[in-house]
Amino acid sequence: MAIITGLKIGEVAKQTGVAVGALRYYESLGLIQSERGENSYRYYAPETVQQVQFIKKAQALGFSLEDIGEVLTVHRQGDVPCEFVQSLLQDKIQQLEAQIQEMVAFKSSLEQYRDTWAADHSHPQPGDICPLIESVEGTI
Known part of the structure; x- marks a missing residue:
């Protein structure tokens, strides 16, 4: 079997400031990819750090992970x-x-x-909690 090299998930987490659980979630959504080594560890390509930093910046702009996935798909298609x-x-x-x-x-x-x-200046009737709120018609 070929030896897989790259960054372990903890190294990616440390370099990006993103929790390991979040990285696993990103991977489950297809935002980042890893390969499994013979030891079953995930190994990430060095460019994964840049991808995770991109995801963080896009989130800071208010983009959802779904939006970010679409952007990354366009990028992966070469556009x-x-x-x-x-x-x-x-x-x-x-x-x-x-x-x-x-x-x-x-x-x-x-x-x-x-x-x-x-x-x-109304006063509560028996059973009232607050006549002010109870006077509201329907829902706001």
Whole structure:
């Protein structure tokens, strides 16, 4: 049998600051690959360190592991995935904009409740927990 050389999982973890469990998870998702030696240890190519650092940077930008997998697939097919990354980033920006609008509307609703409740002097009835919250119609 051929001797497999490369980095053991602990060495990759140490060089990247990523936990061994996370590296195994990345491998299960196909983000990184290893080969098994005769001793059943995982051995990673030196470029795995760069790949894991790329994954960490992409996550810091808000990309999901699924997104990152797609980017790496494009790369492995021999294409430069930058245009694809820009498309993903634009989608992420639009999602954030929608979330911001939802949060602003929710904040406004809470402020209305706060202002209305500040003038409310009702007293709890038997069995009530808090008449203010119980006065809310439906769900916010």
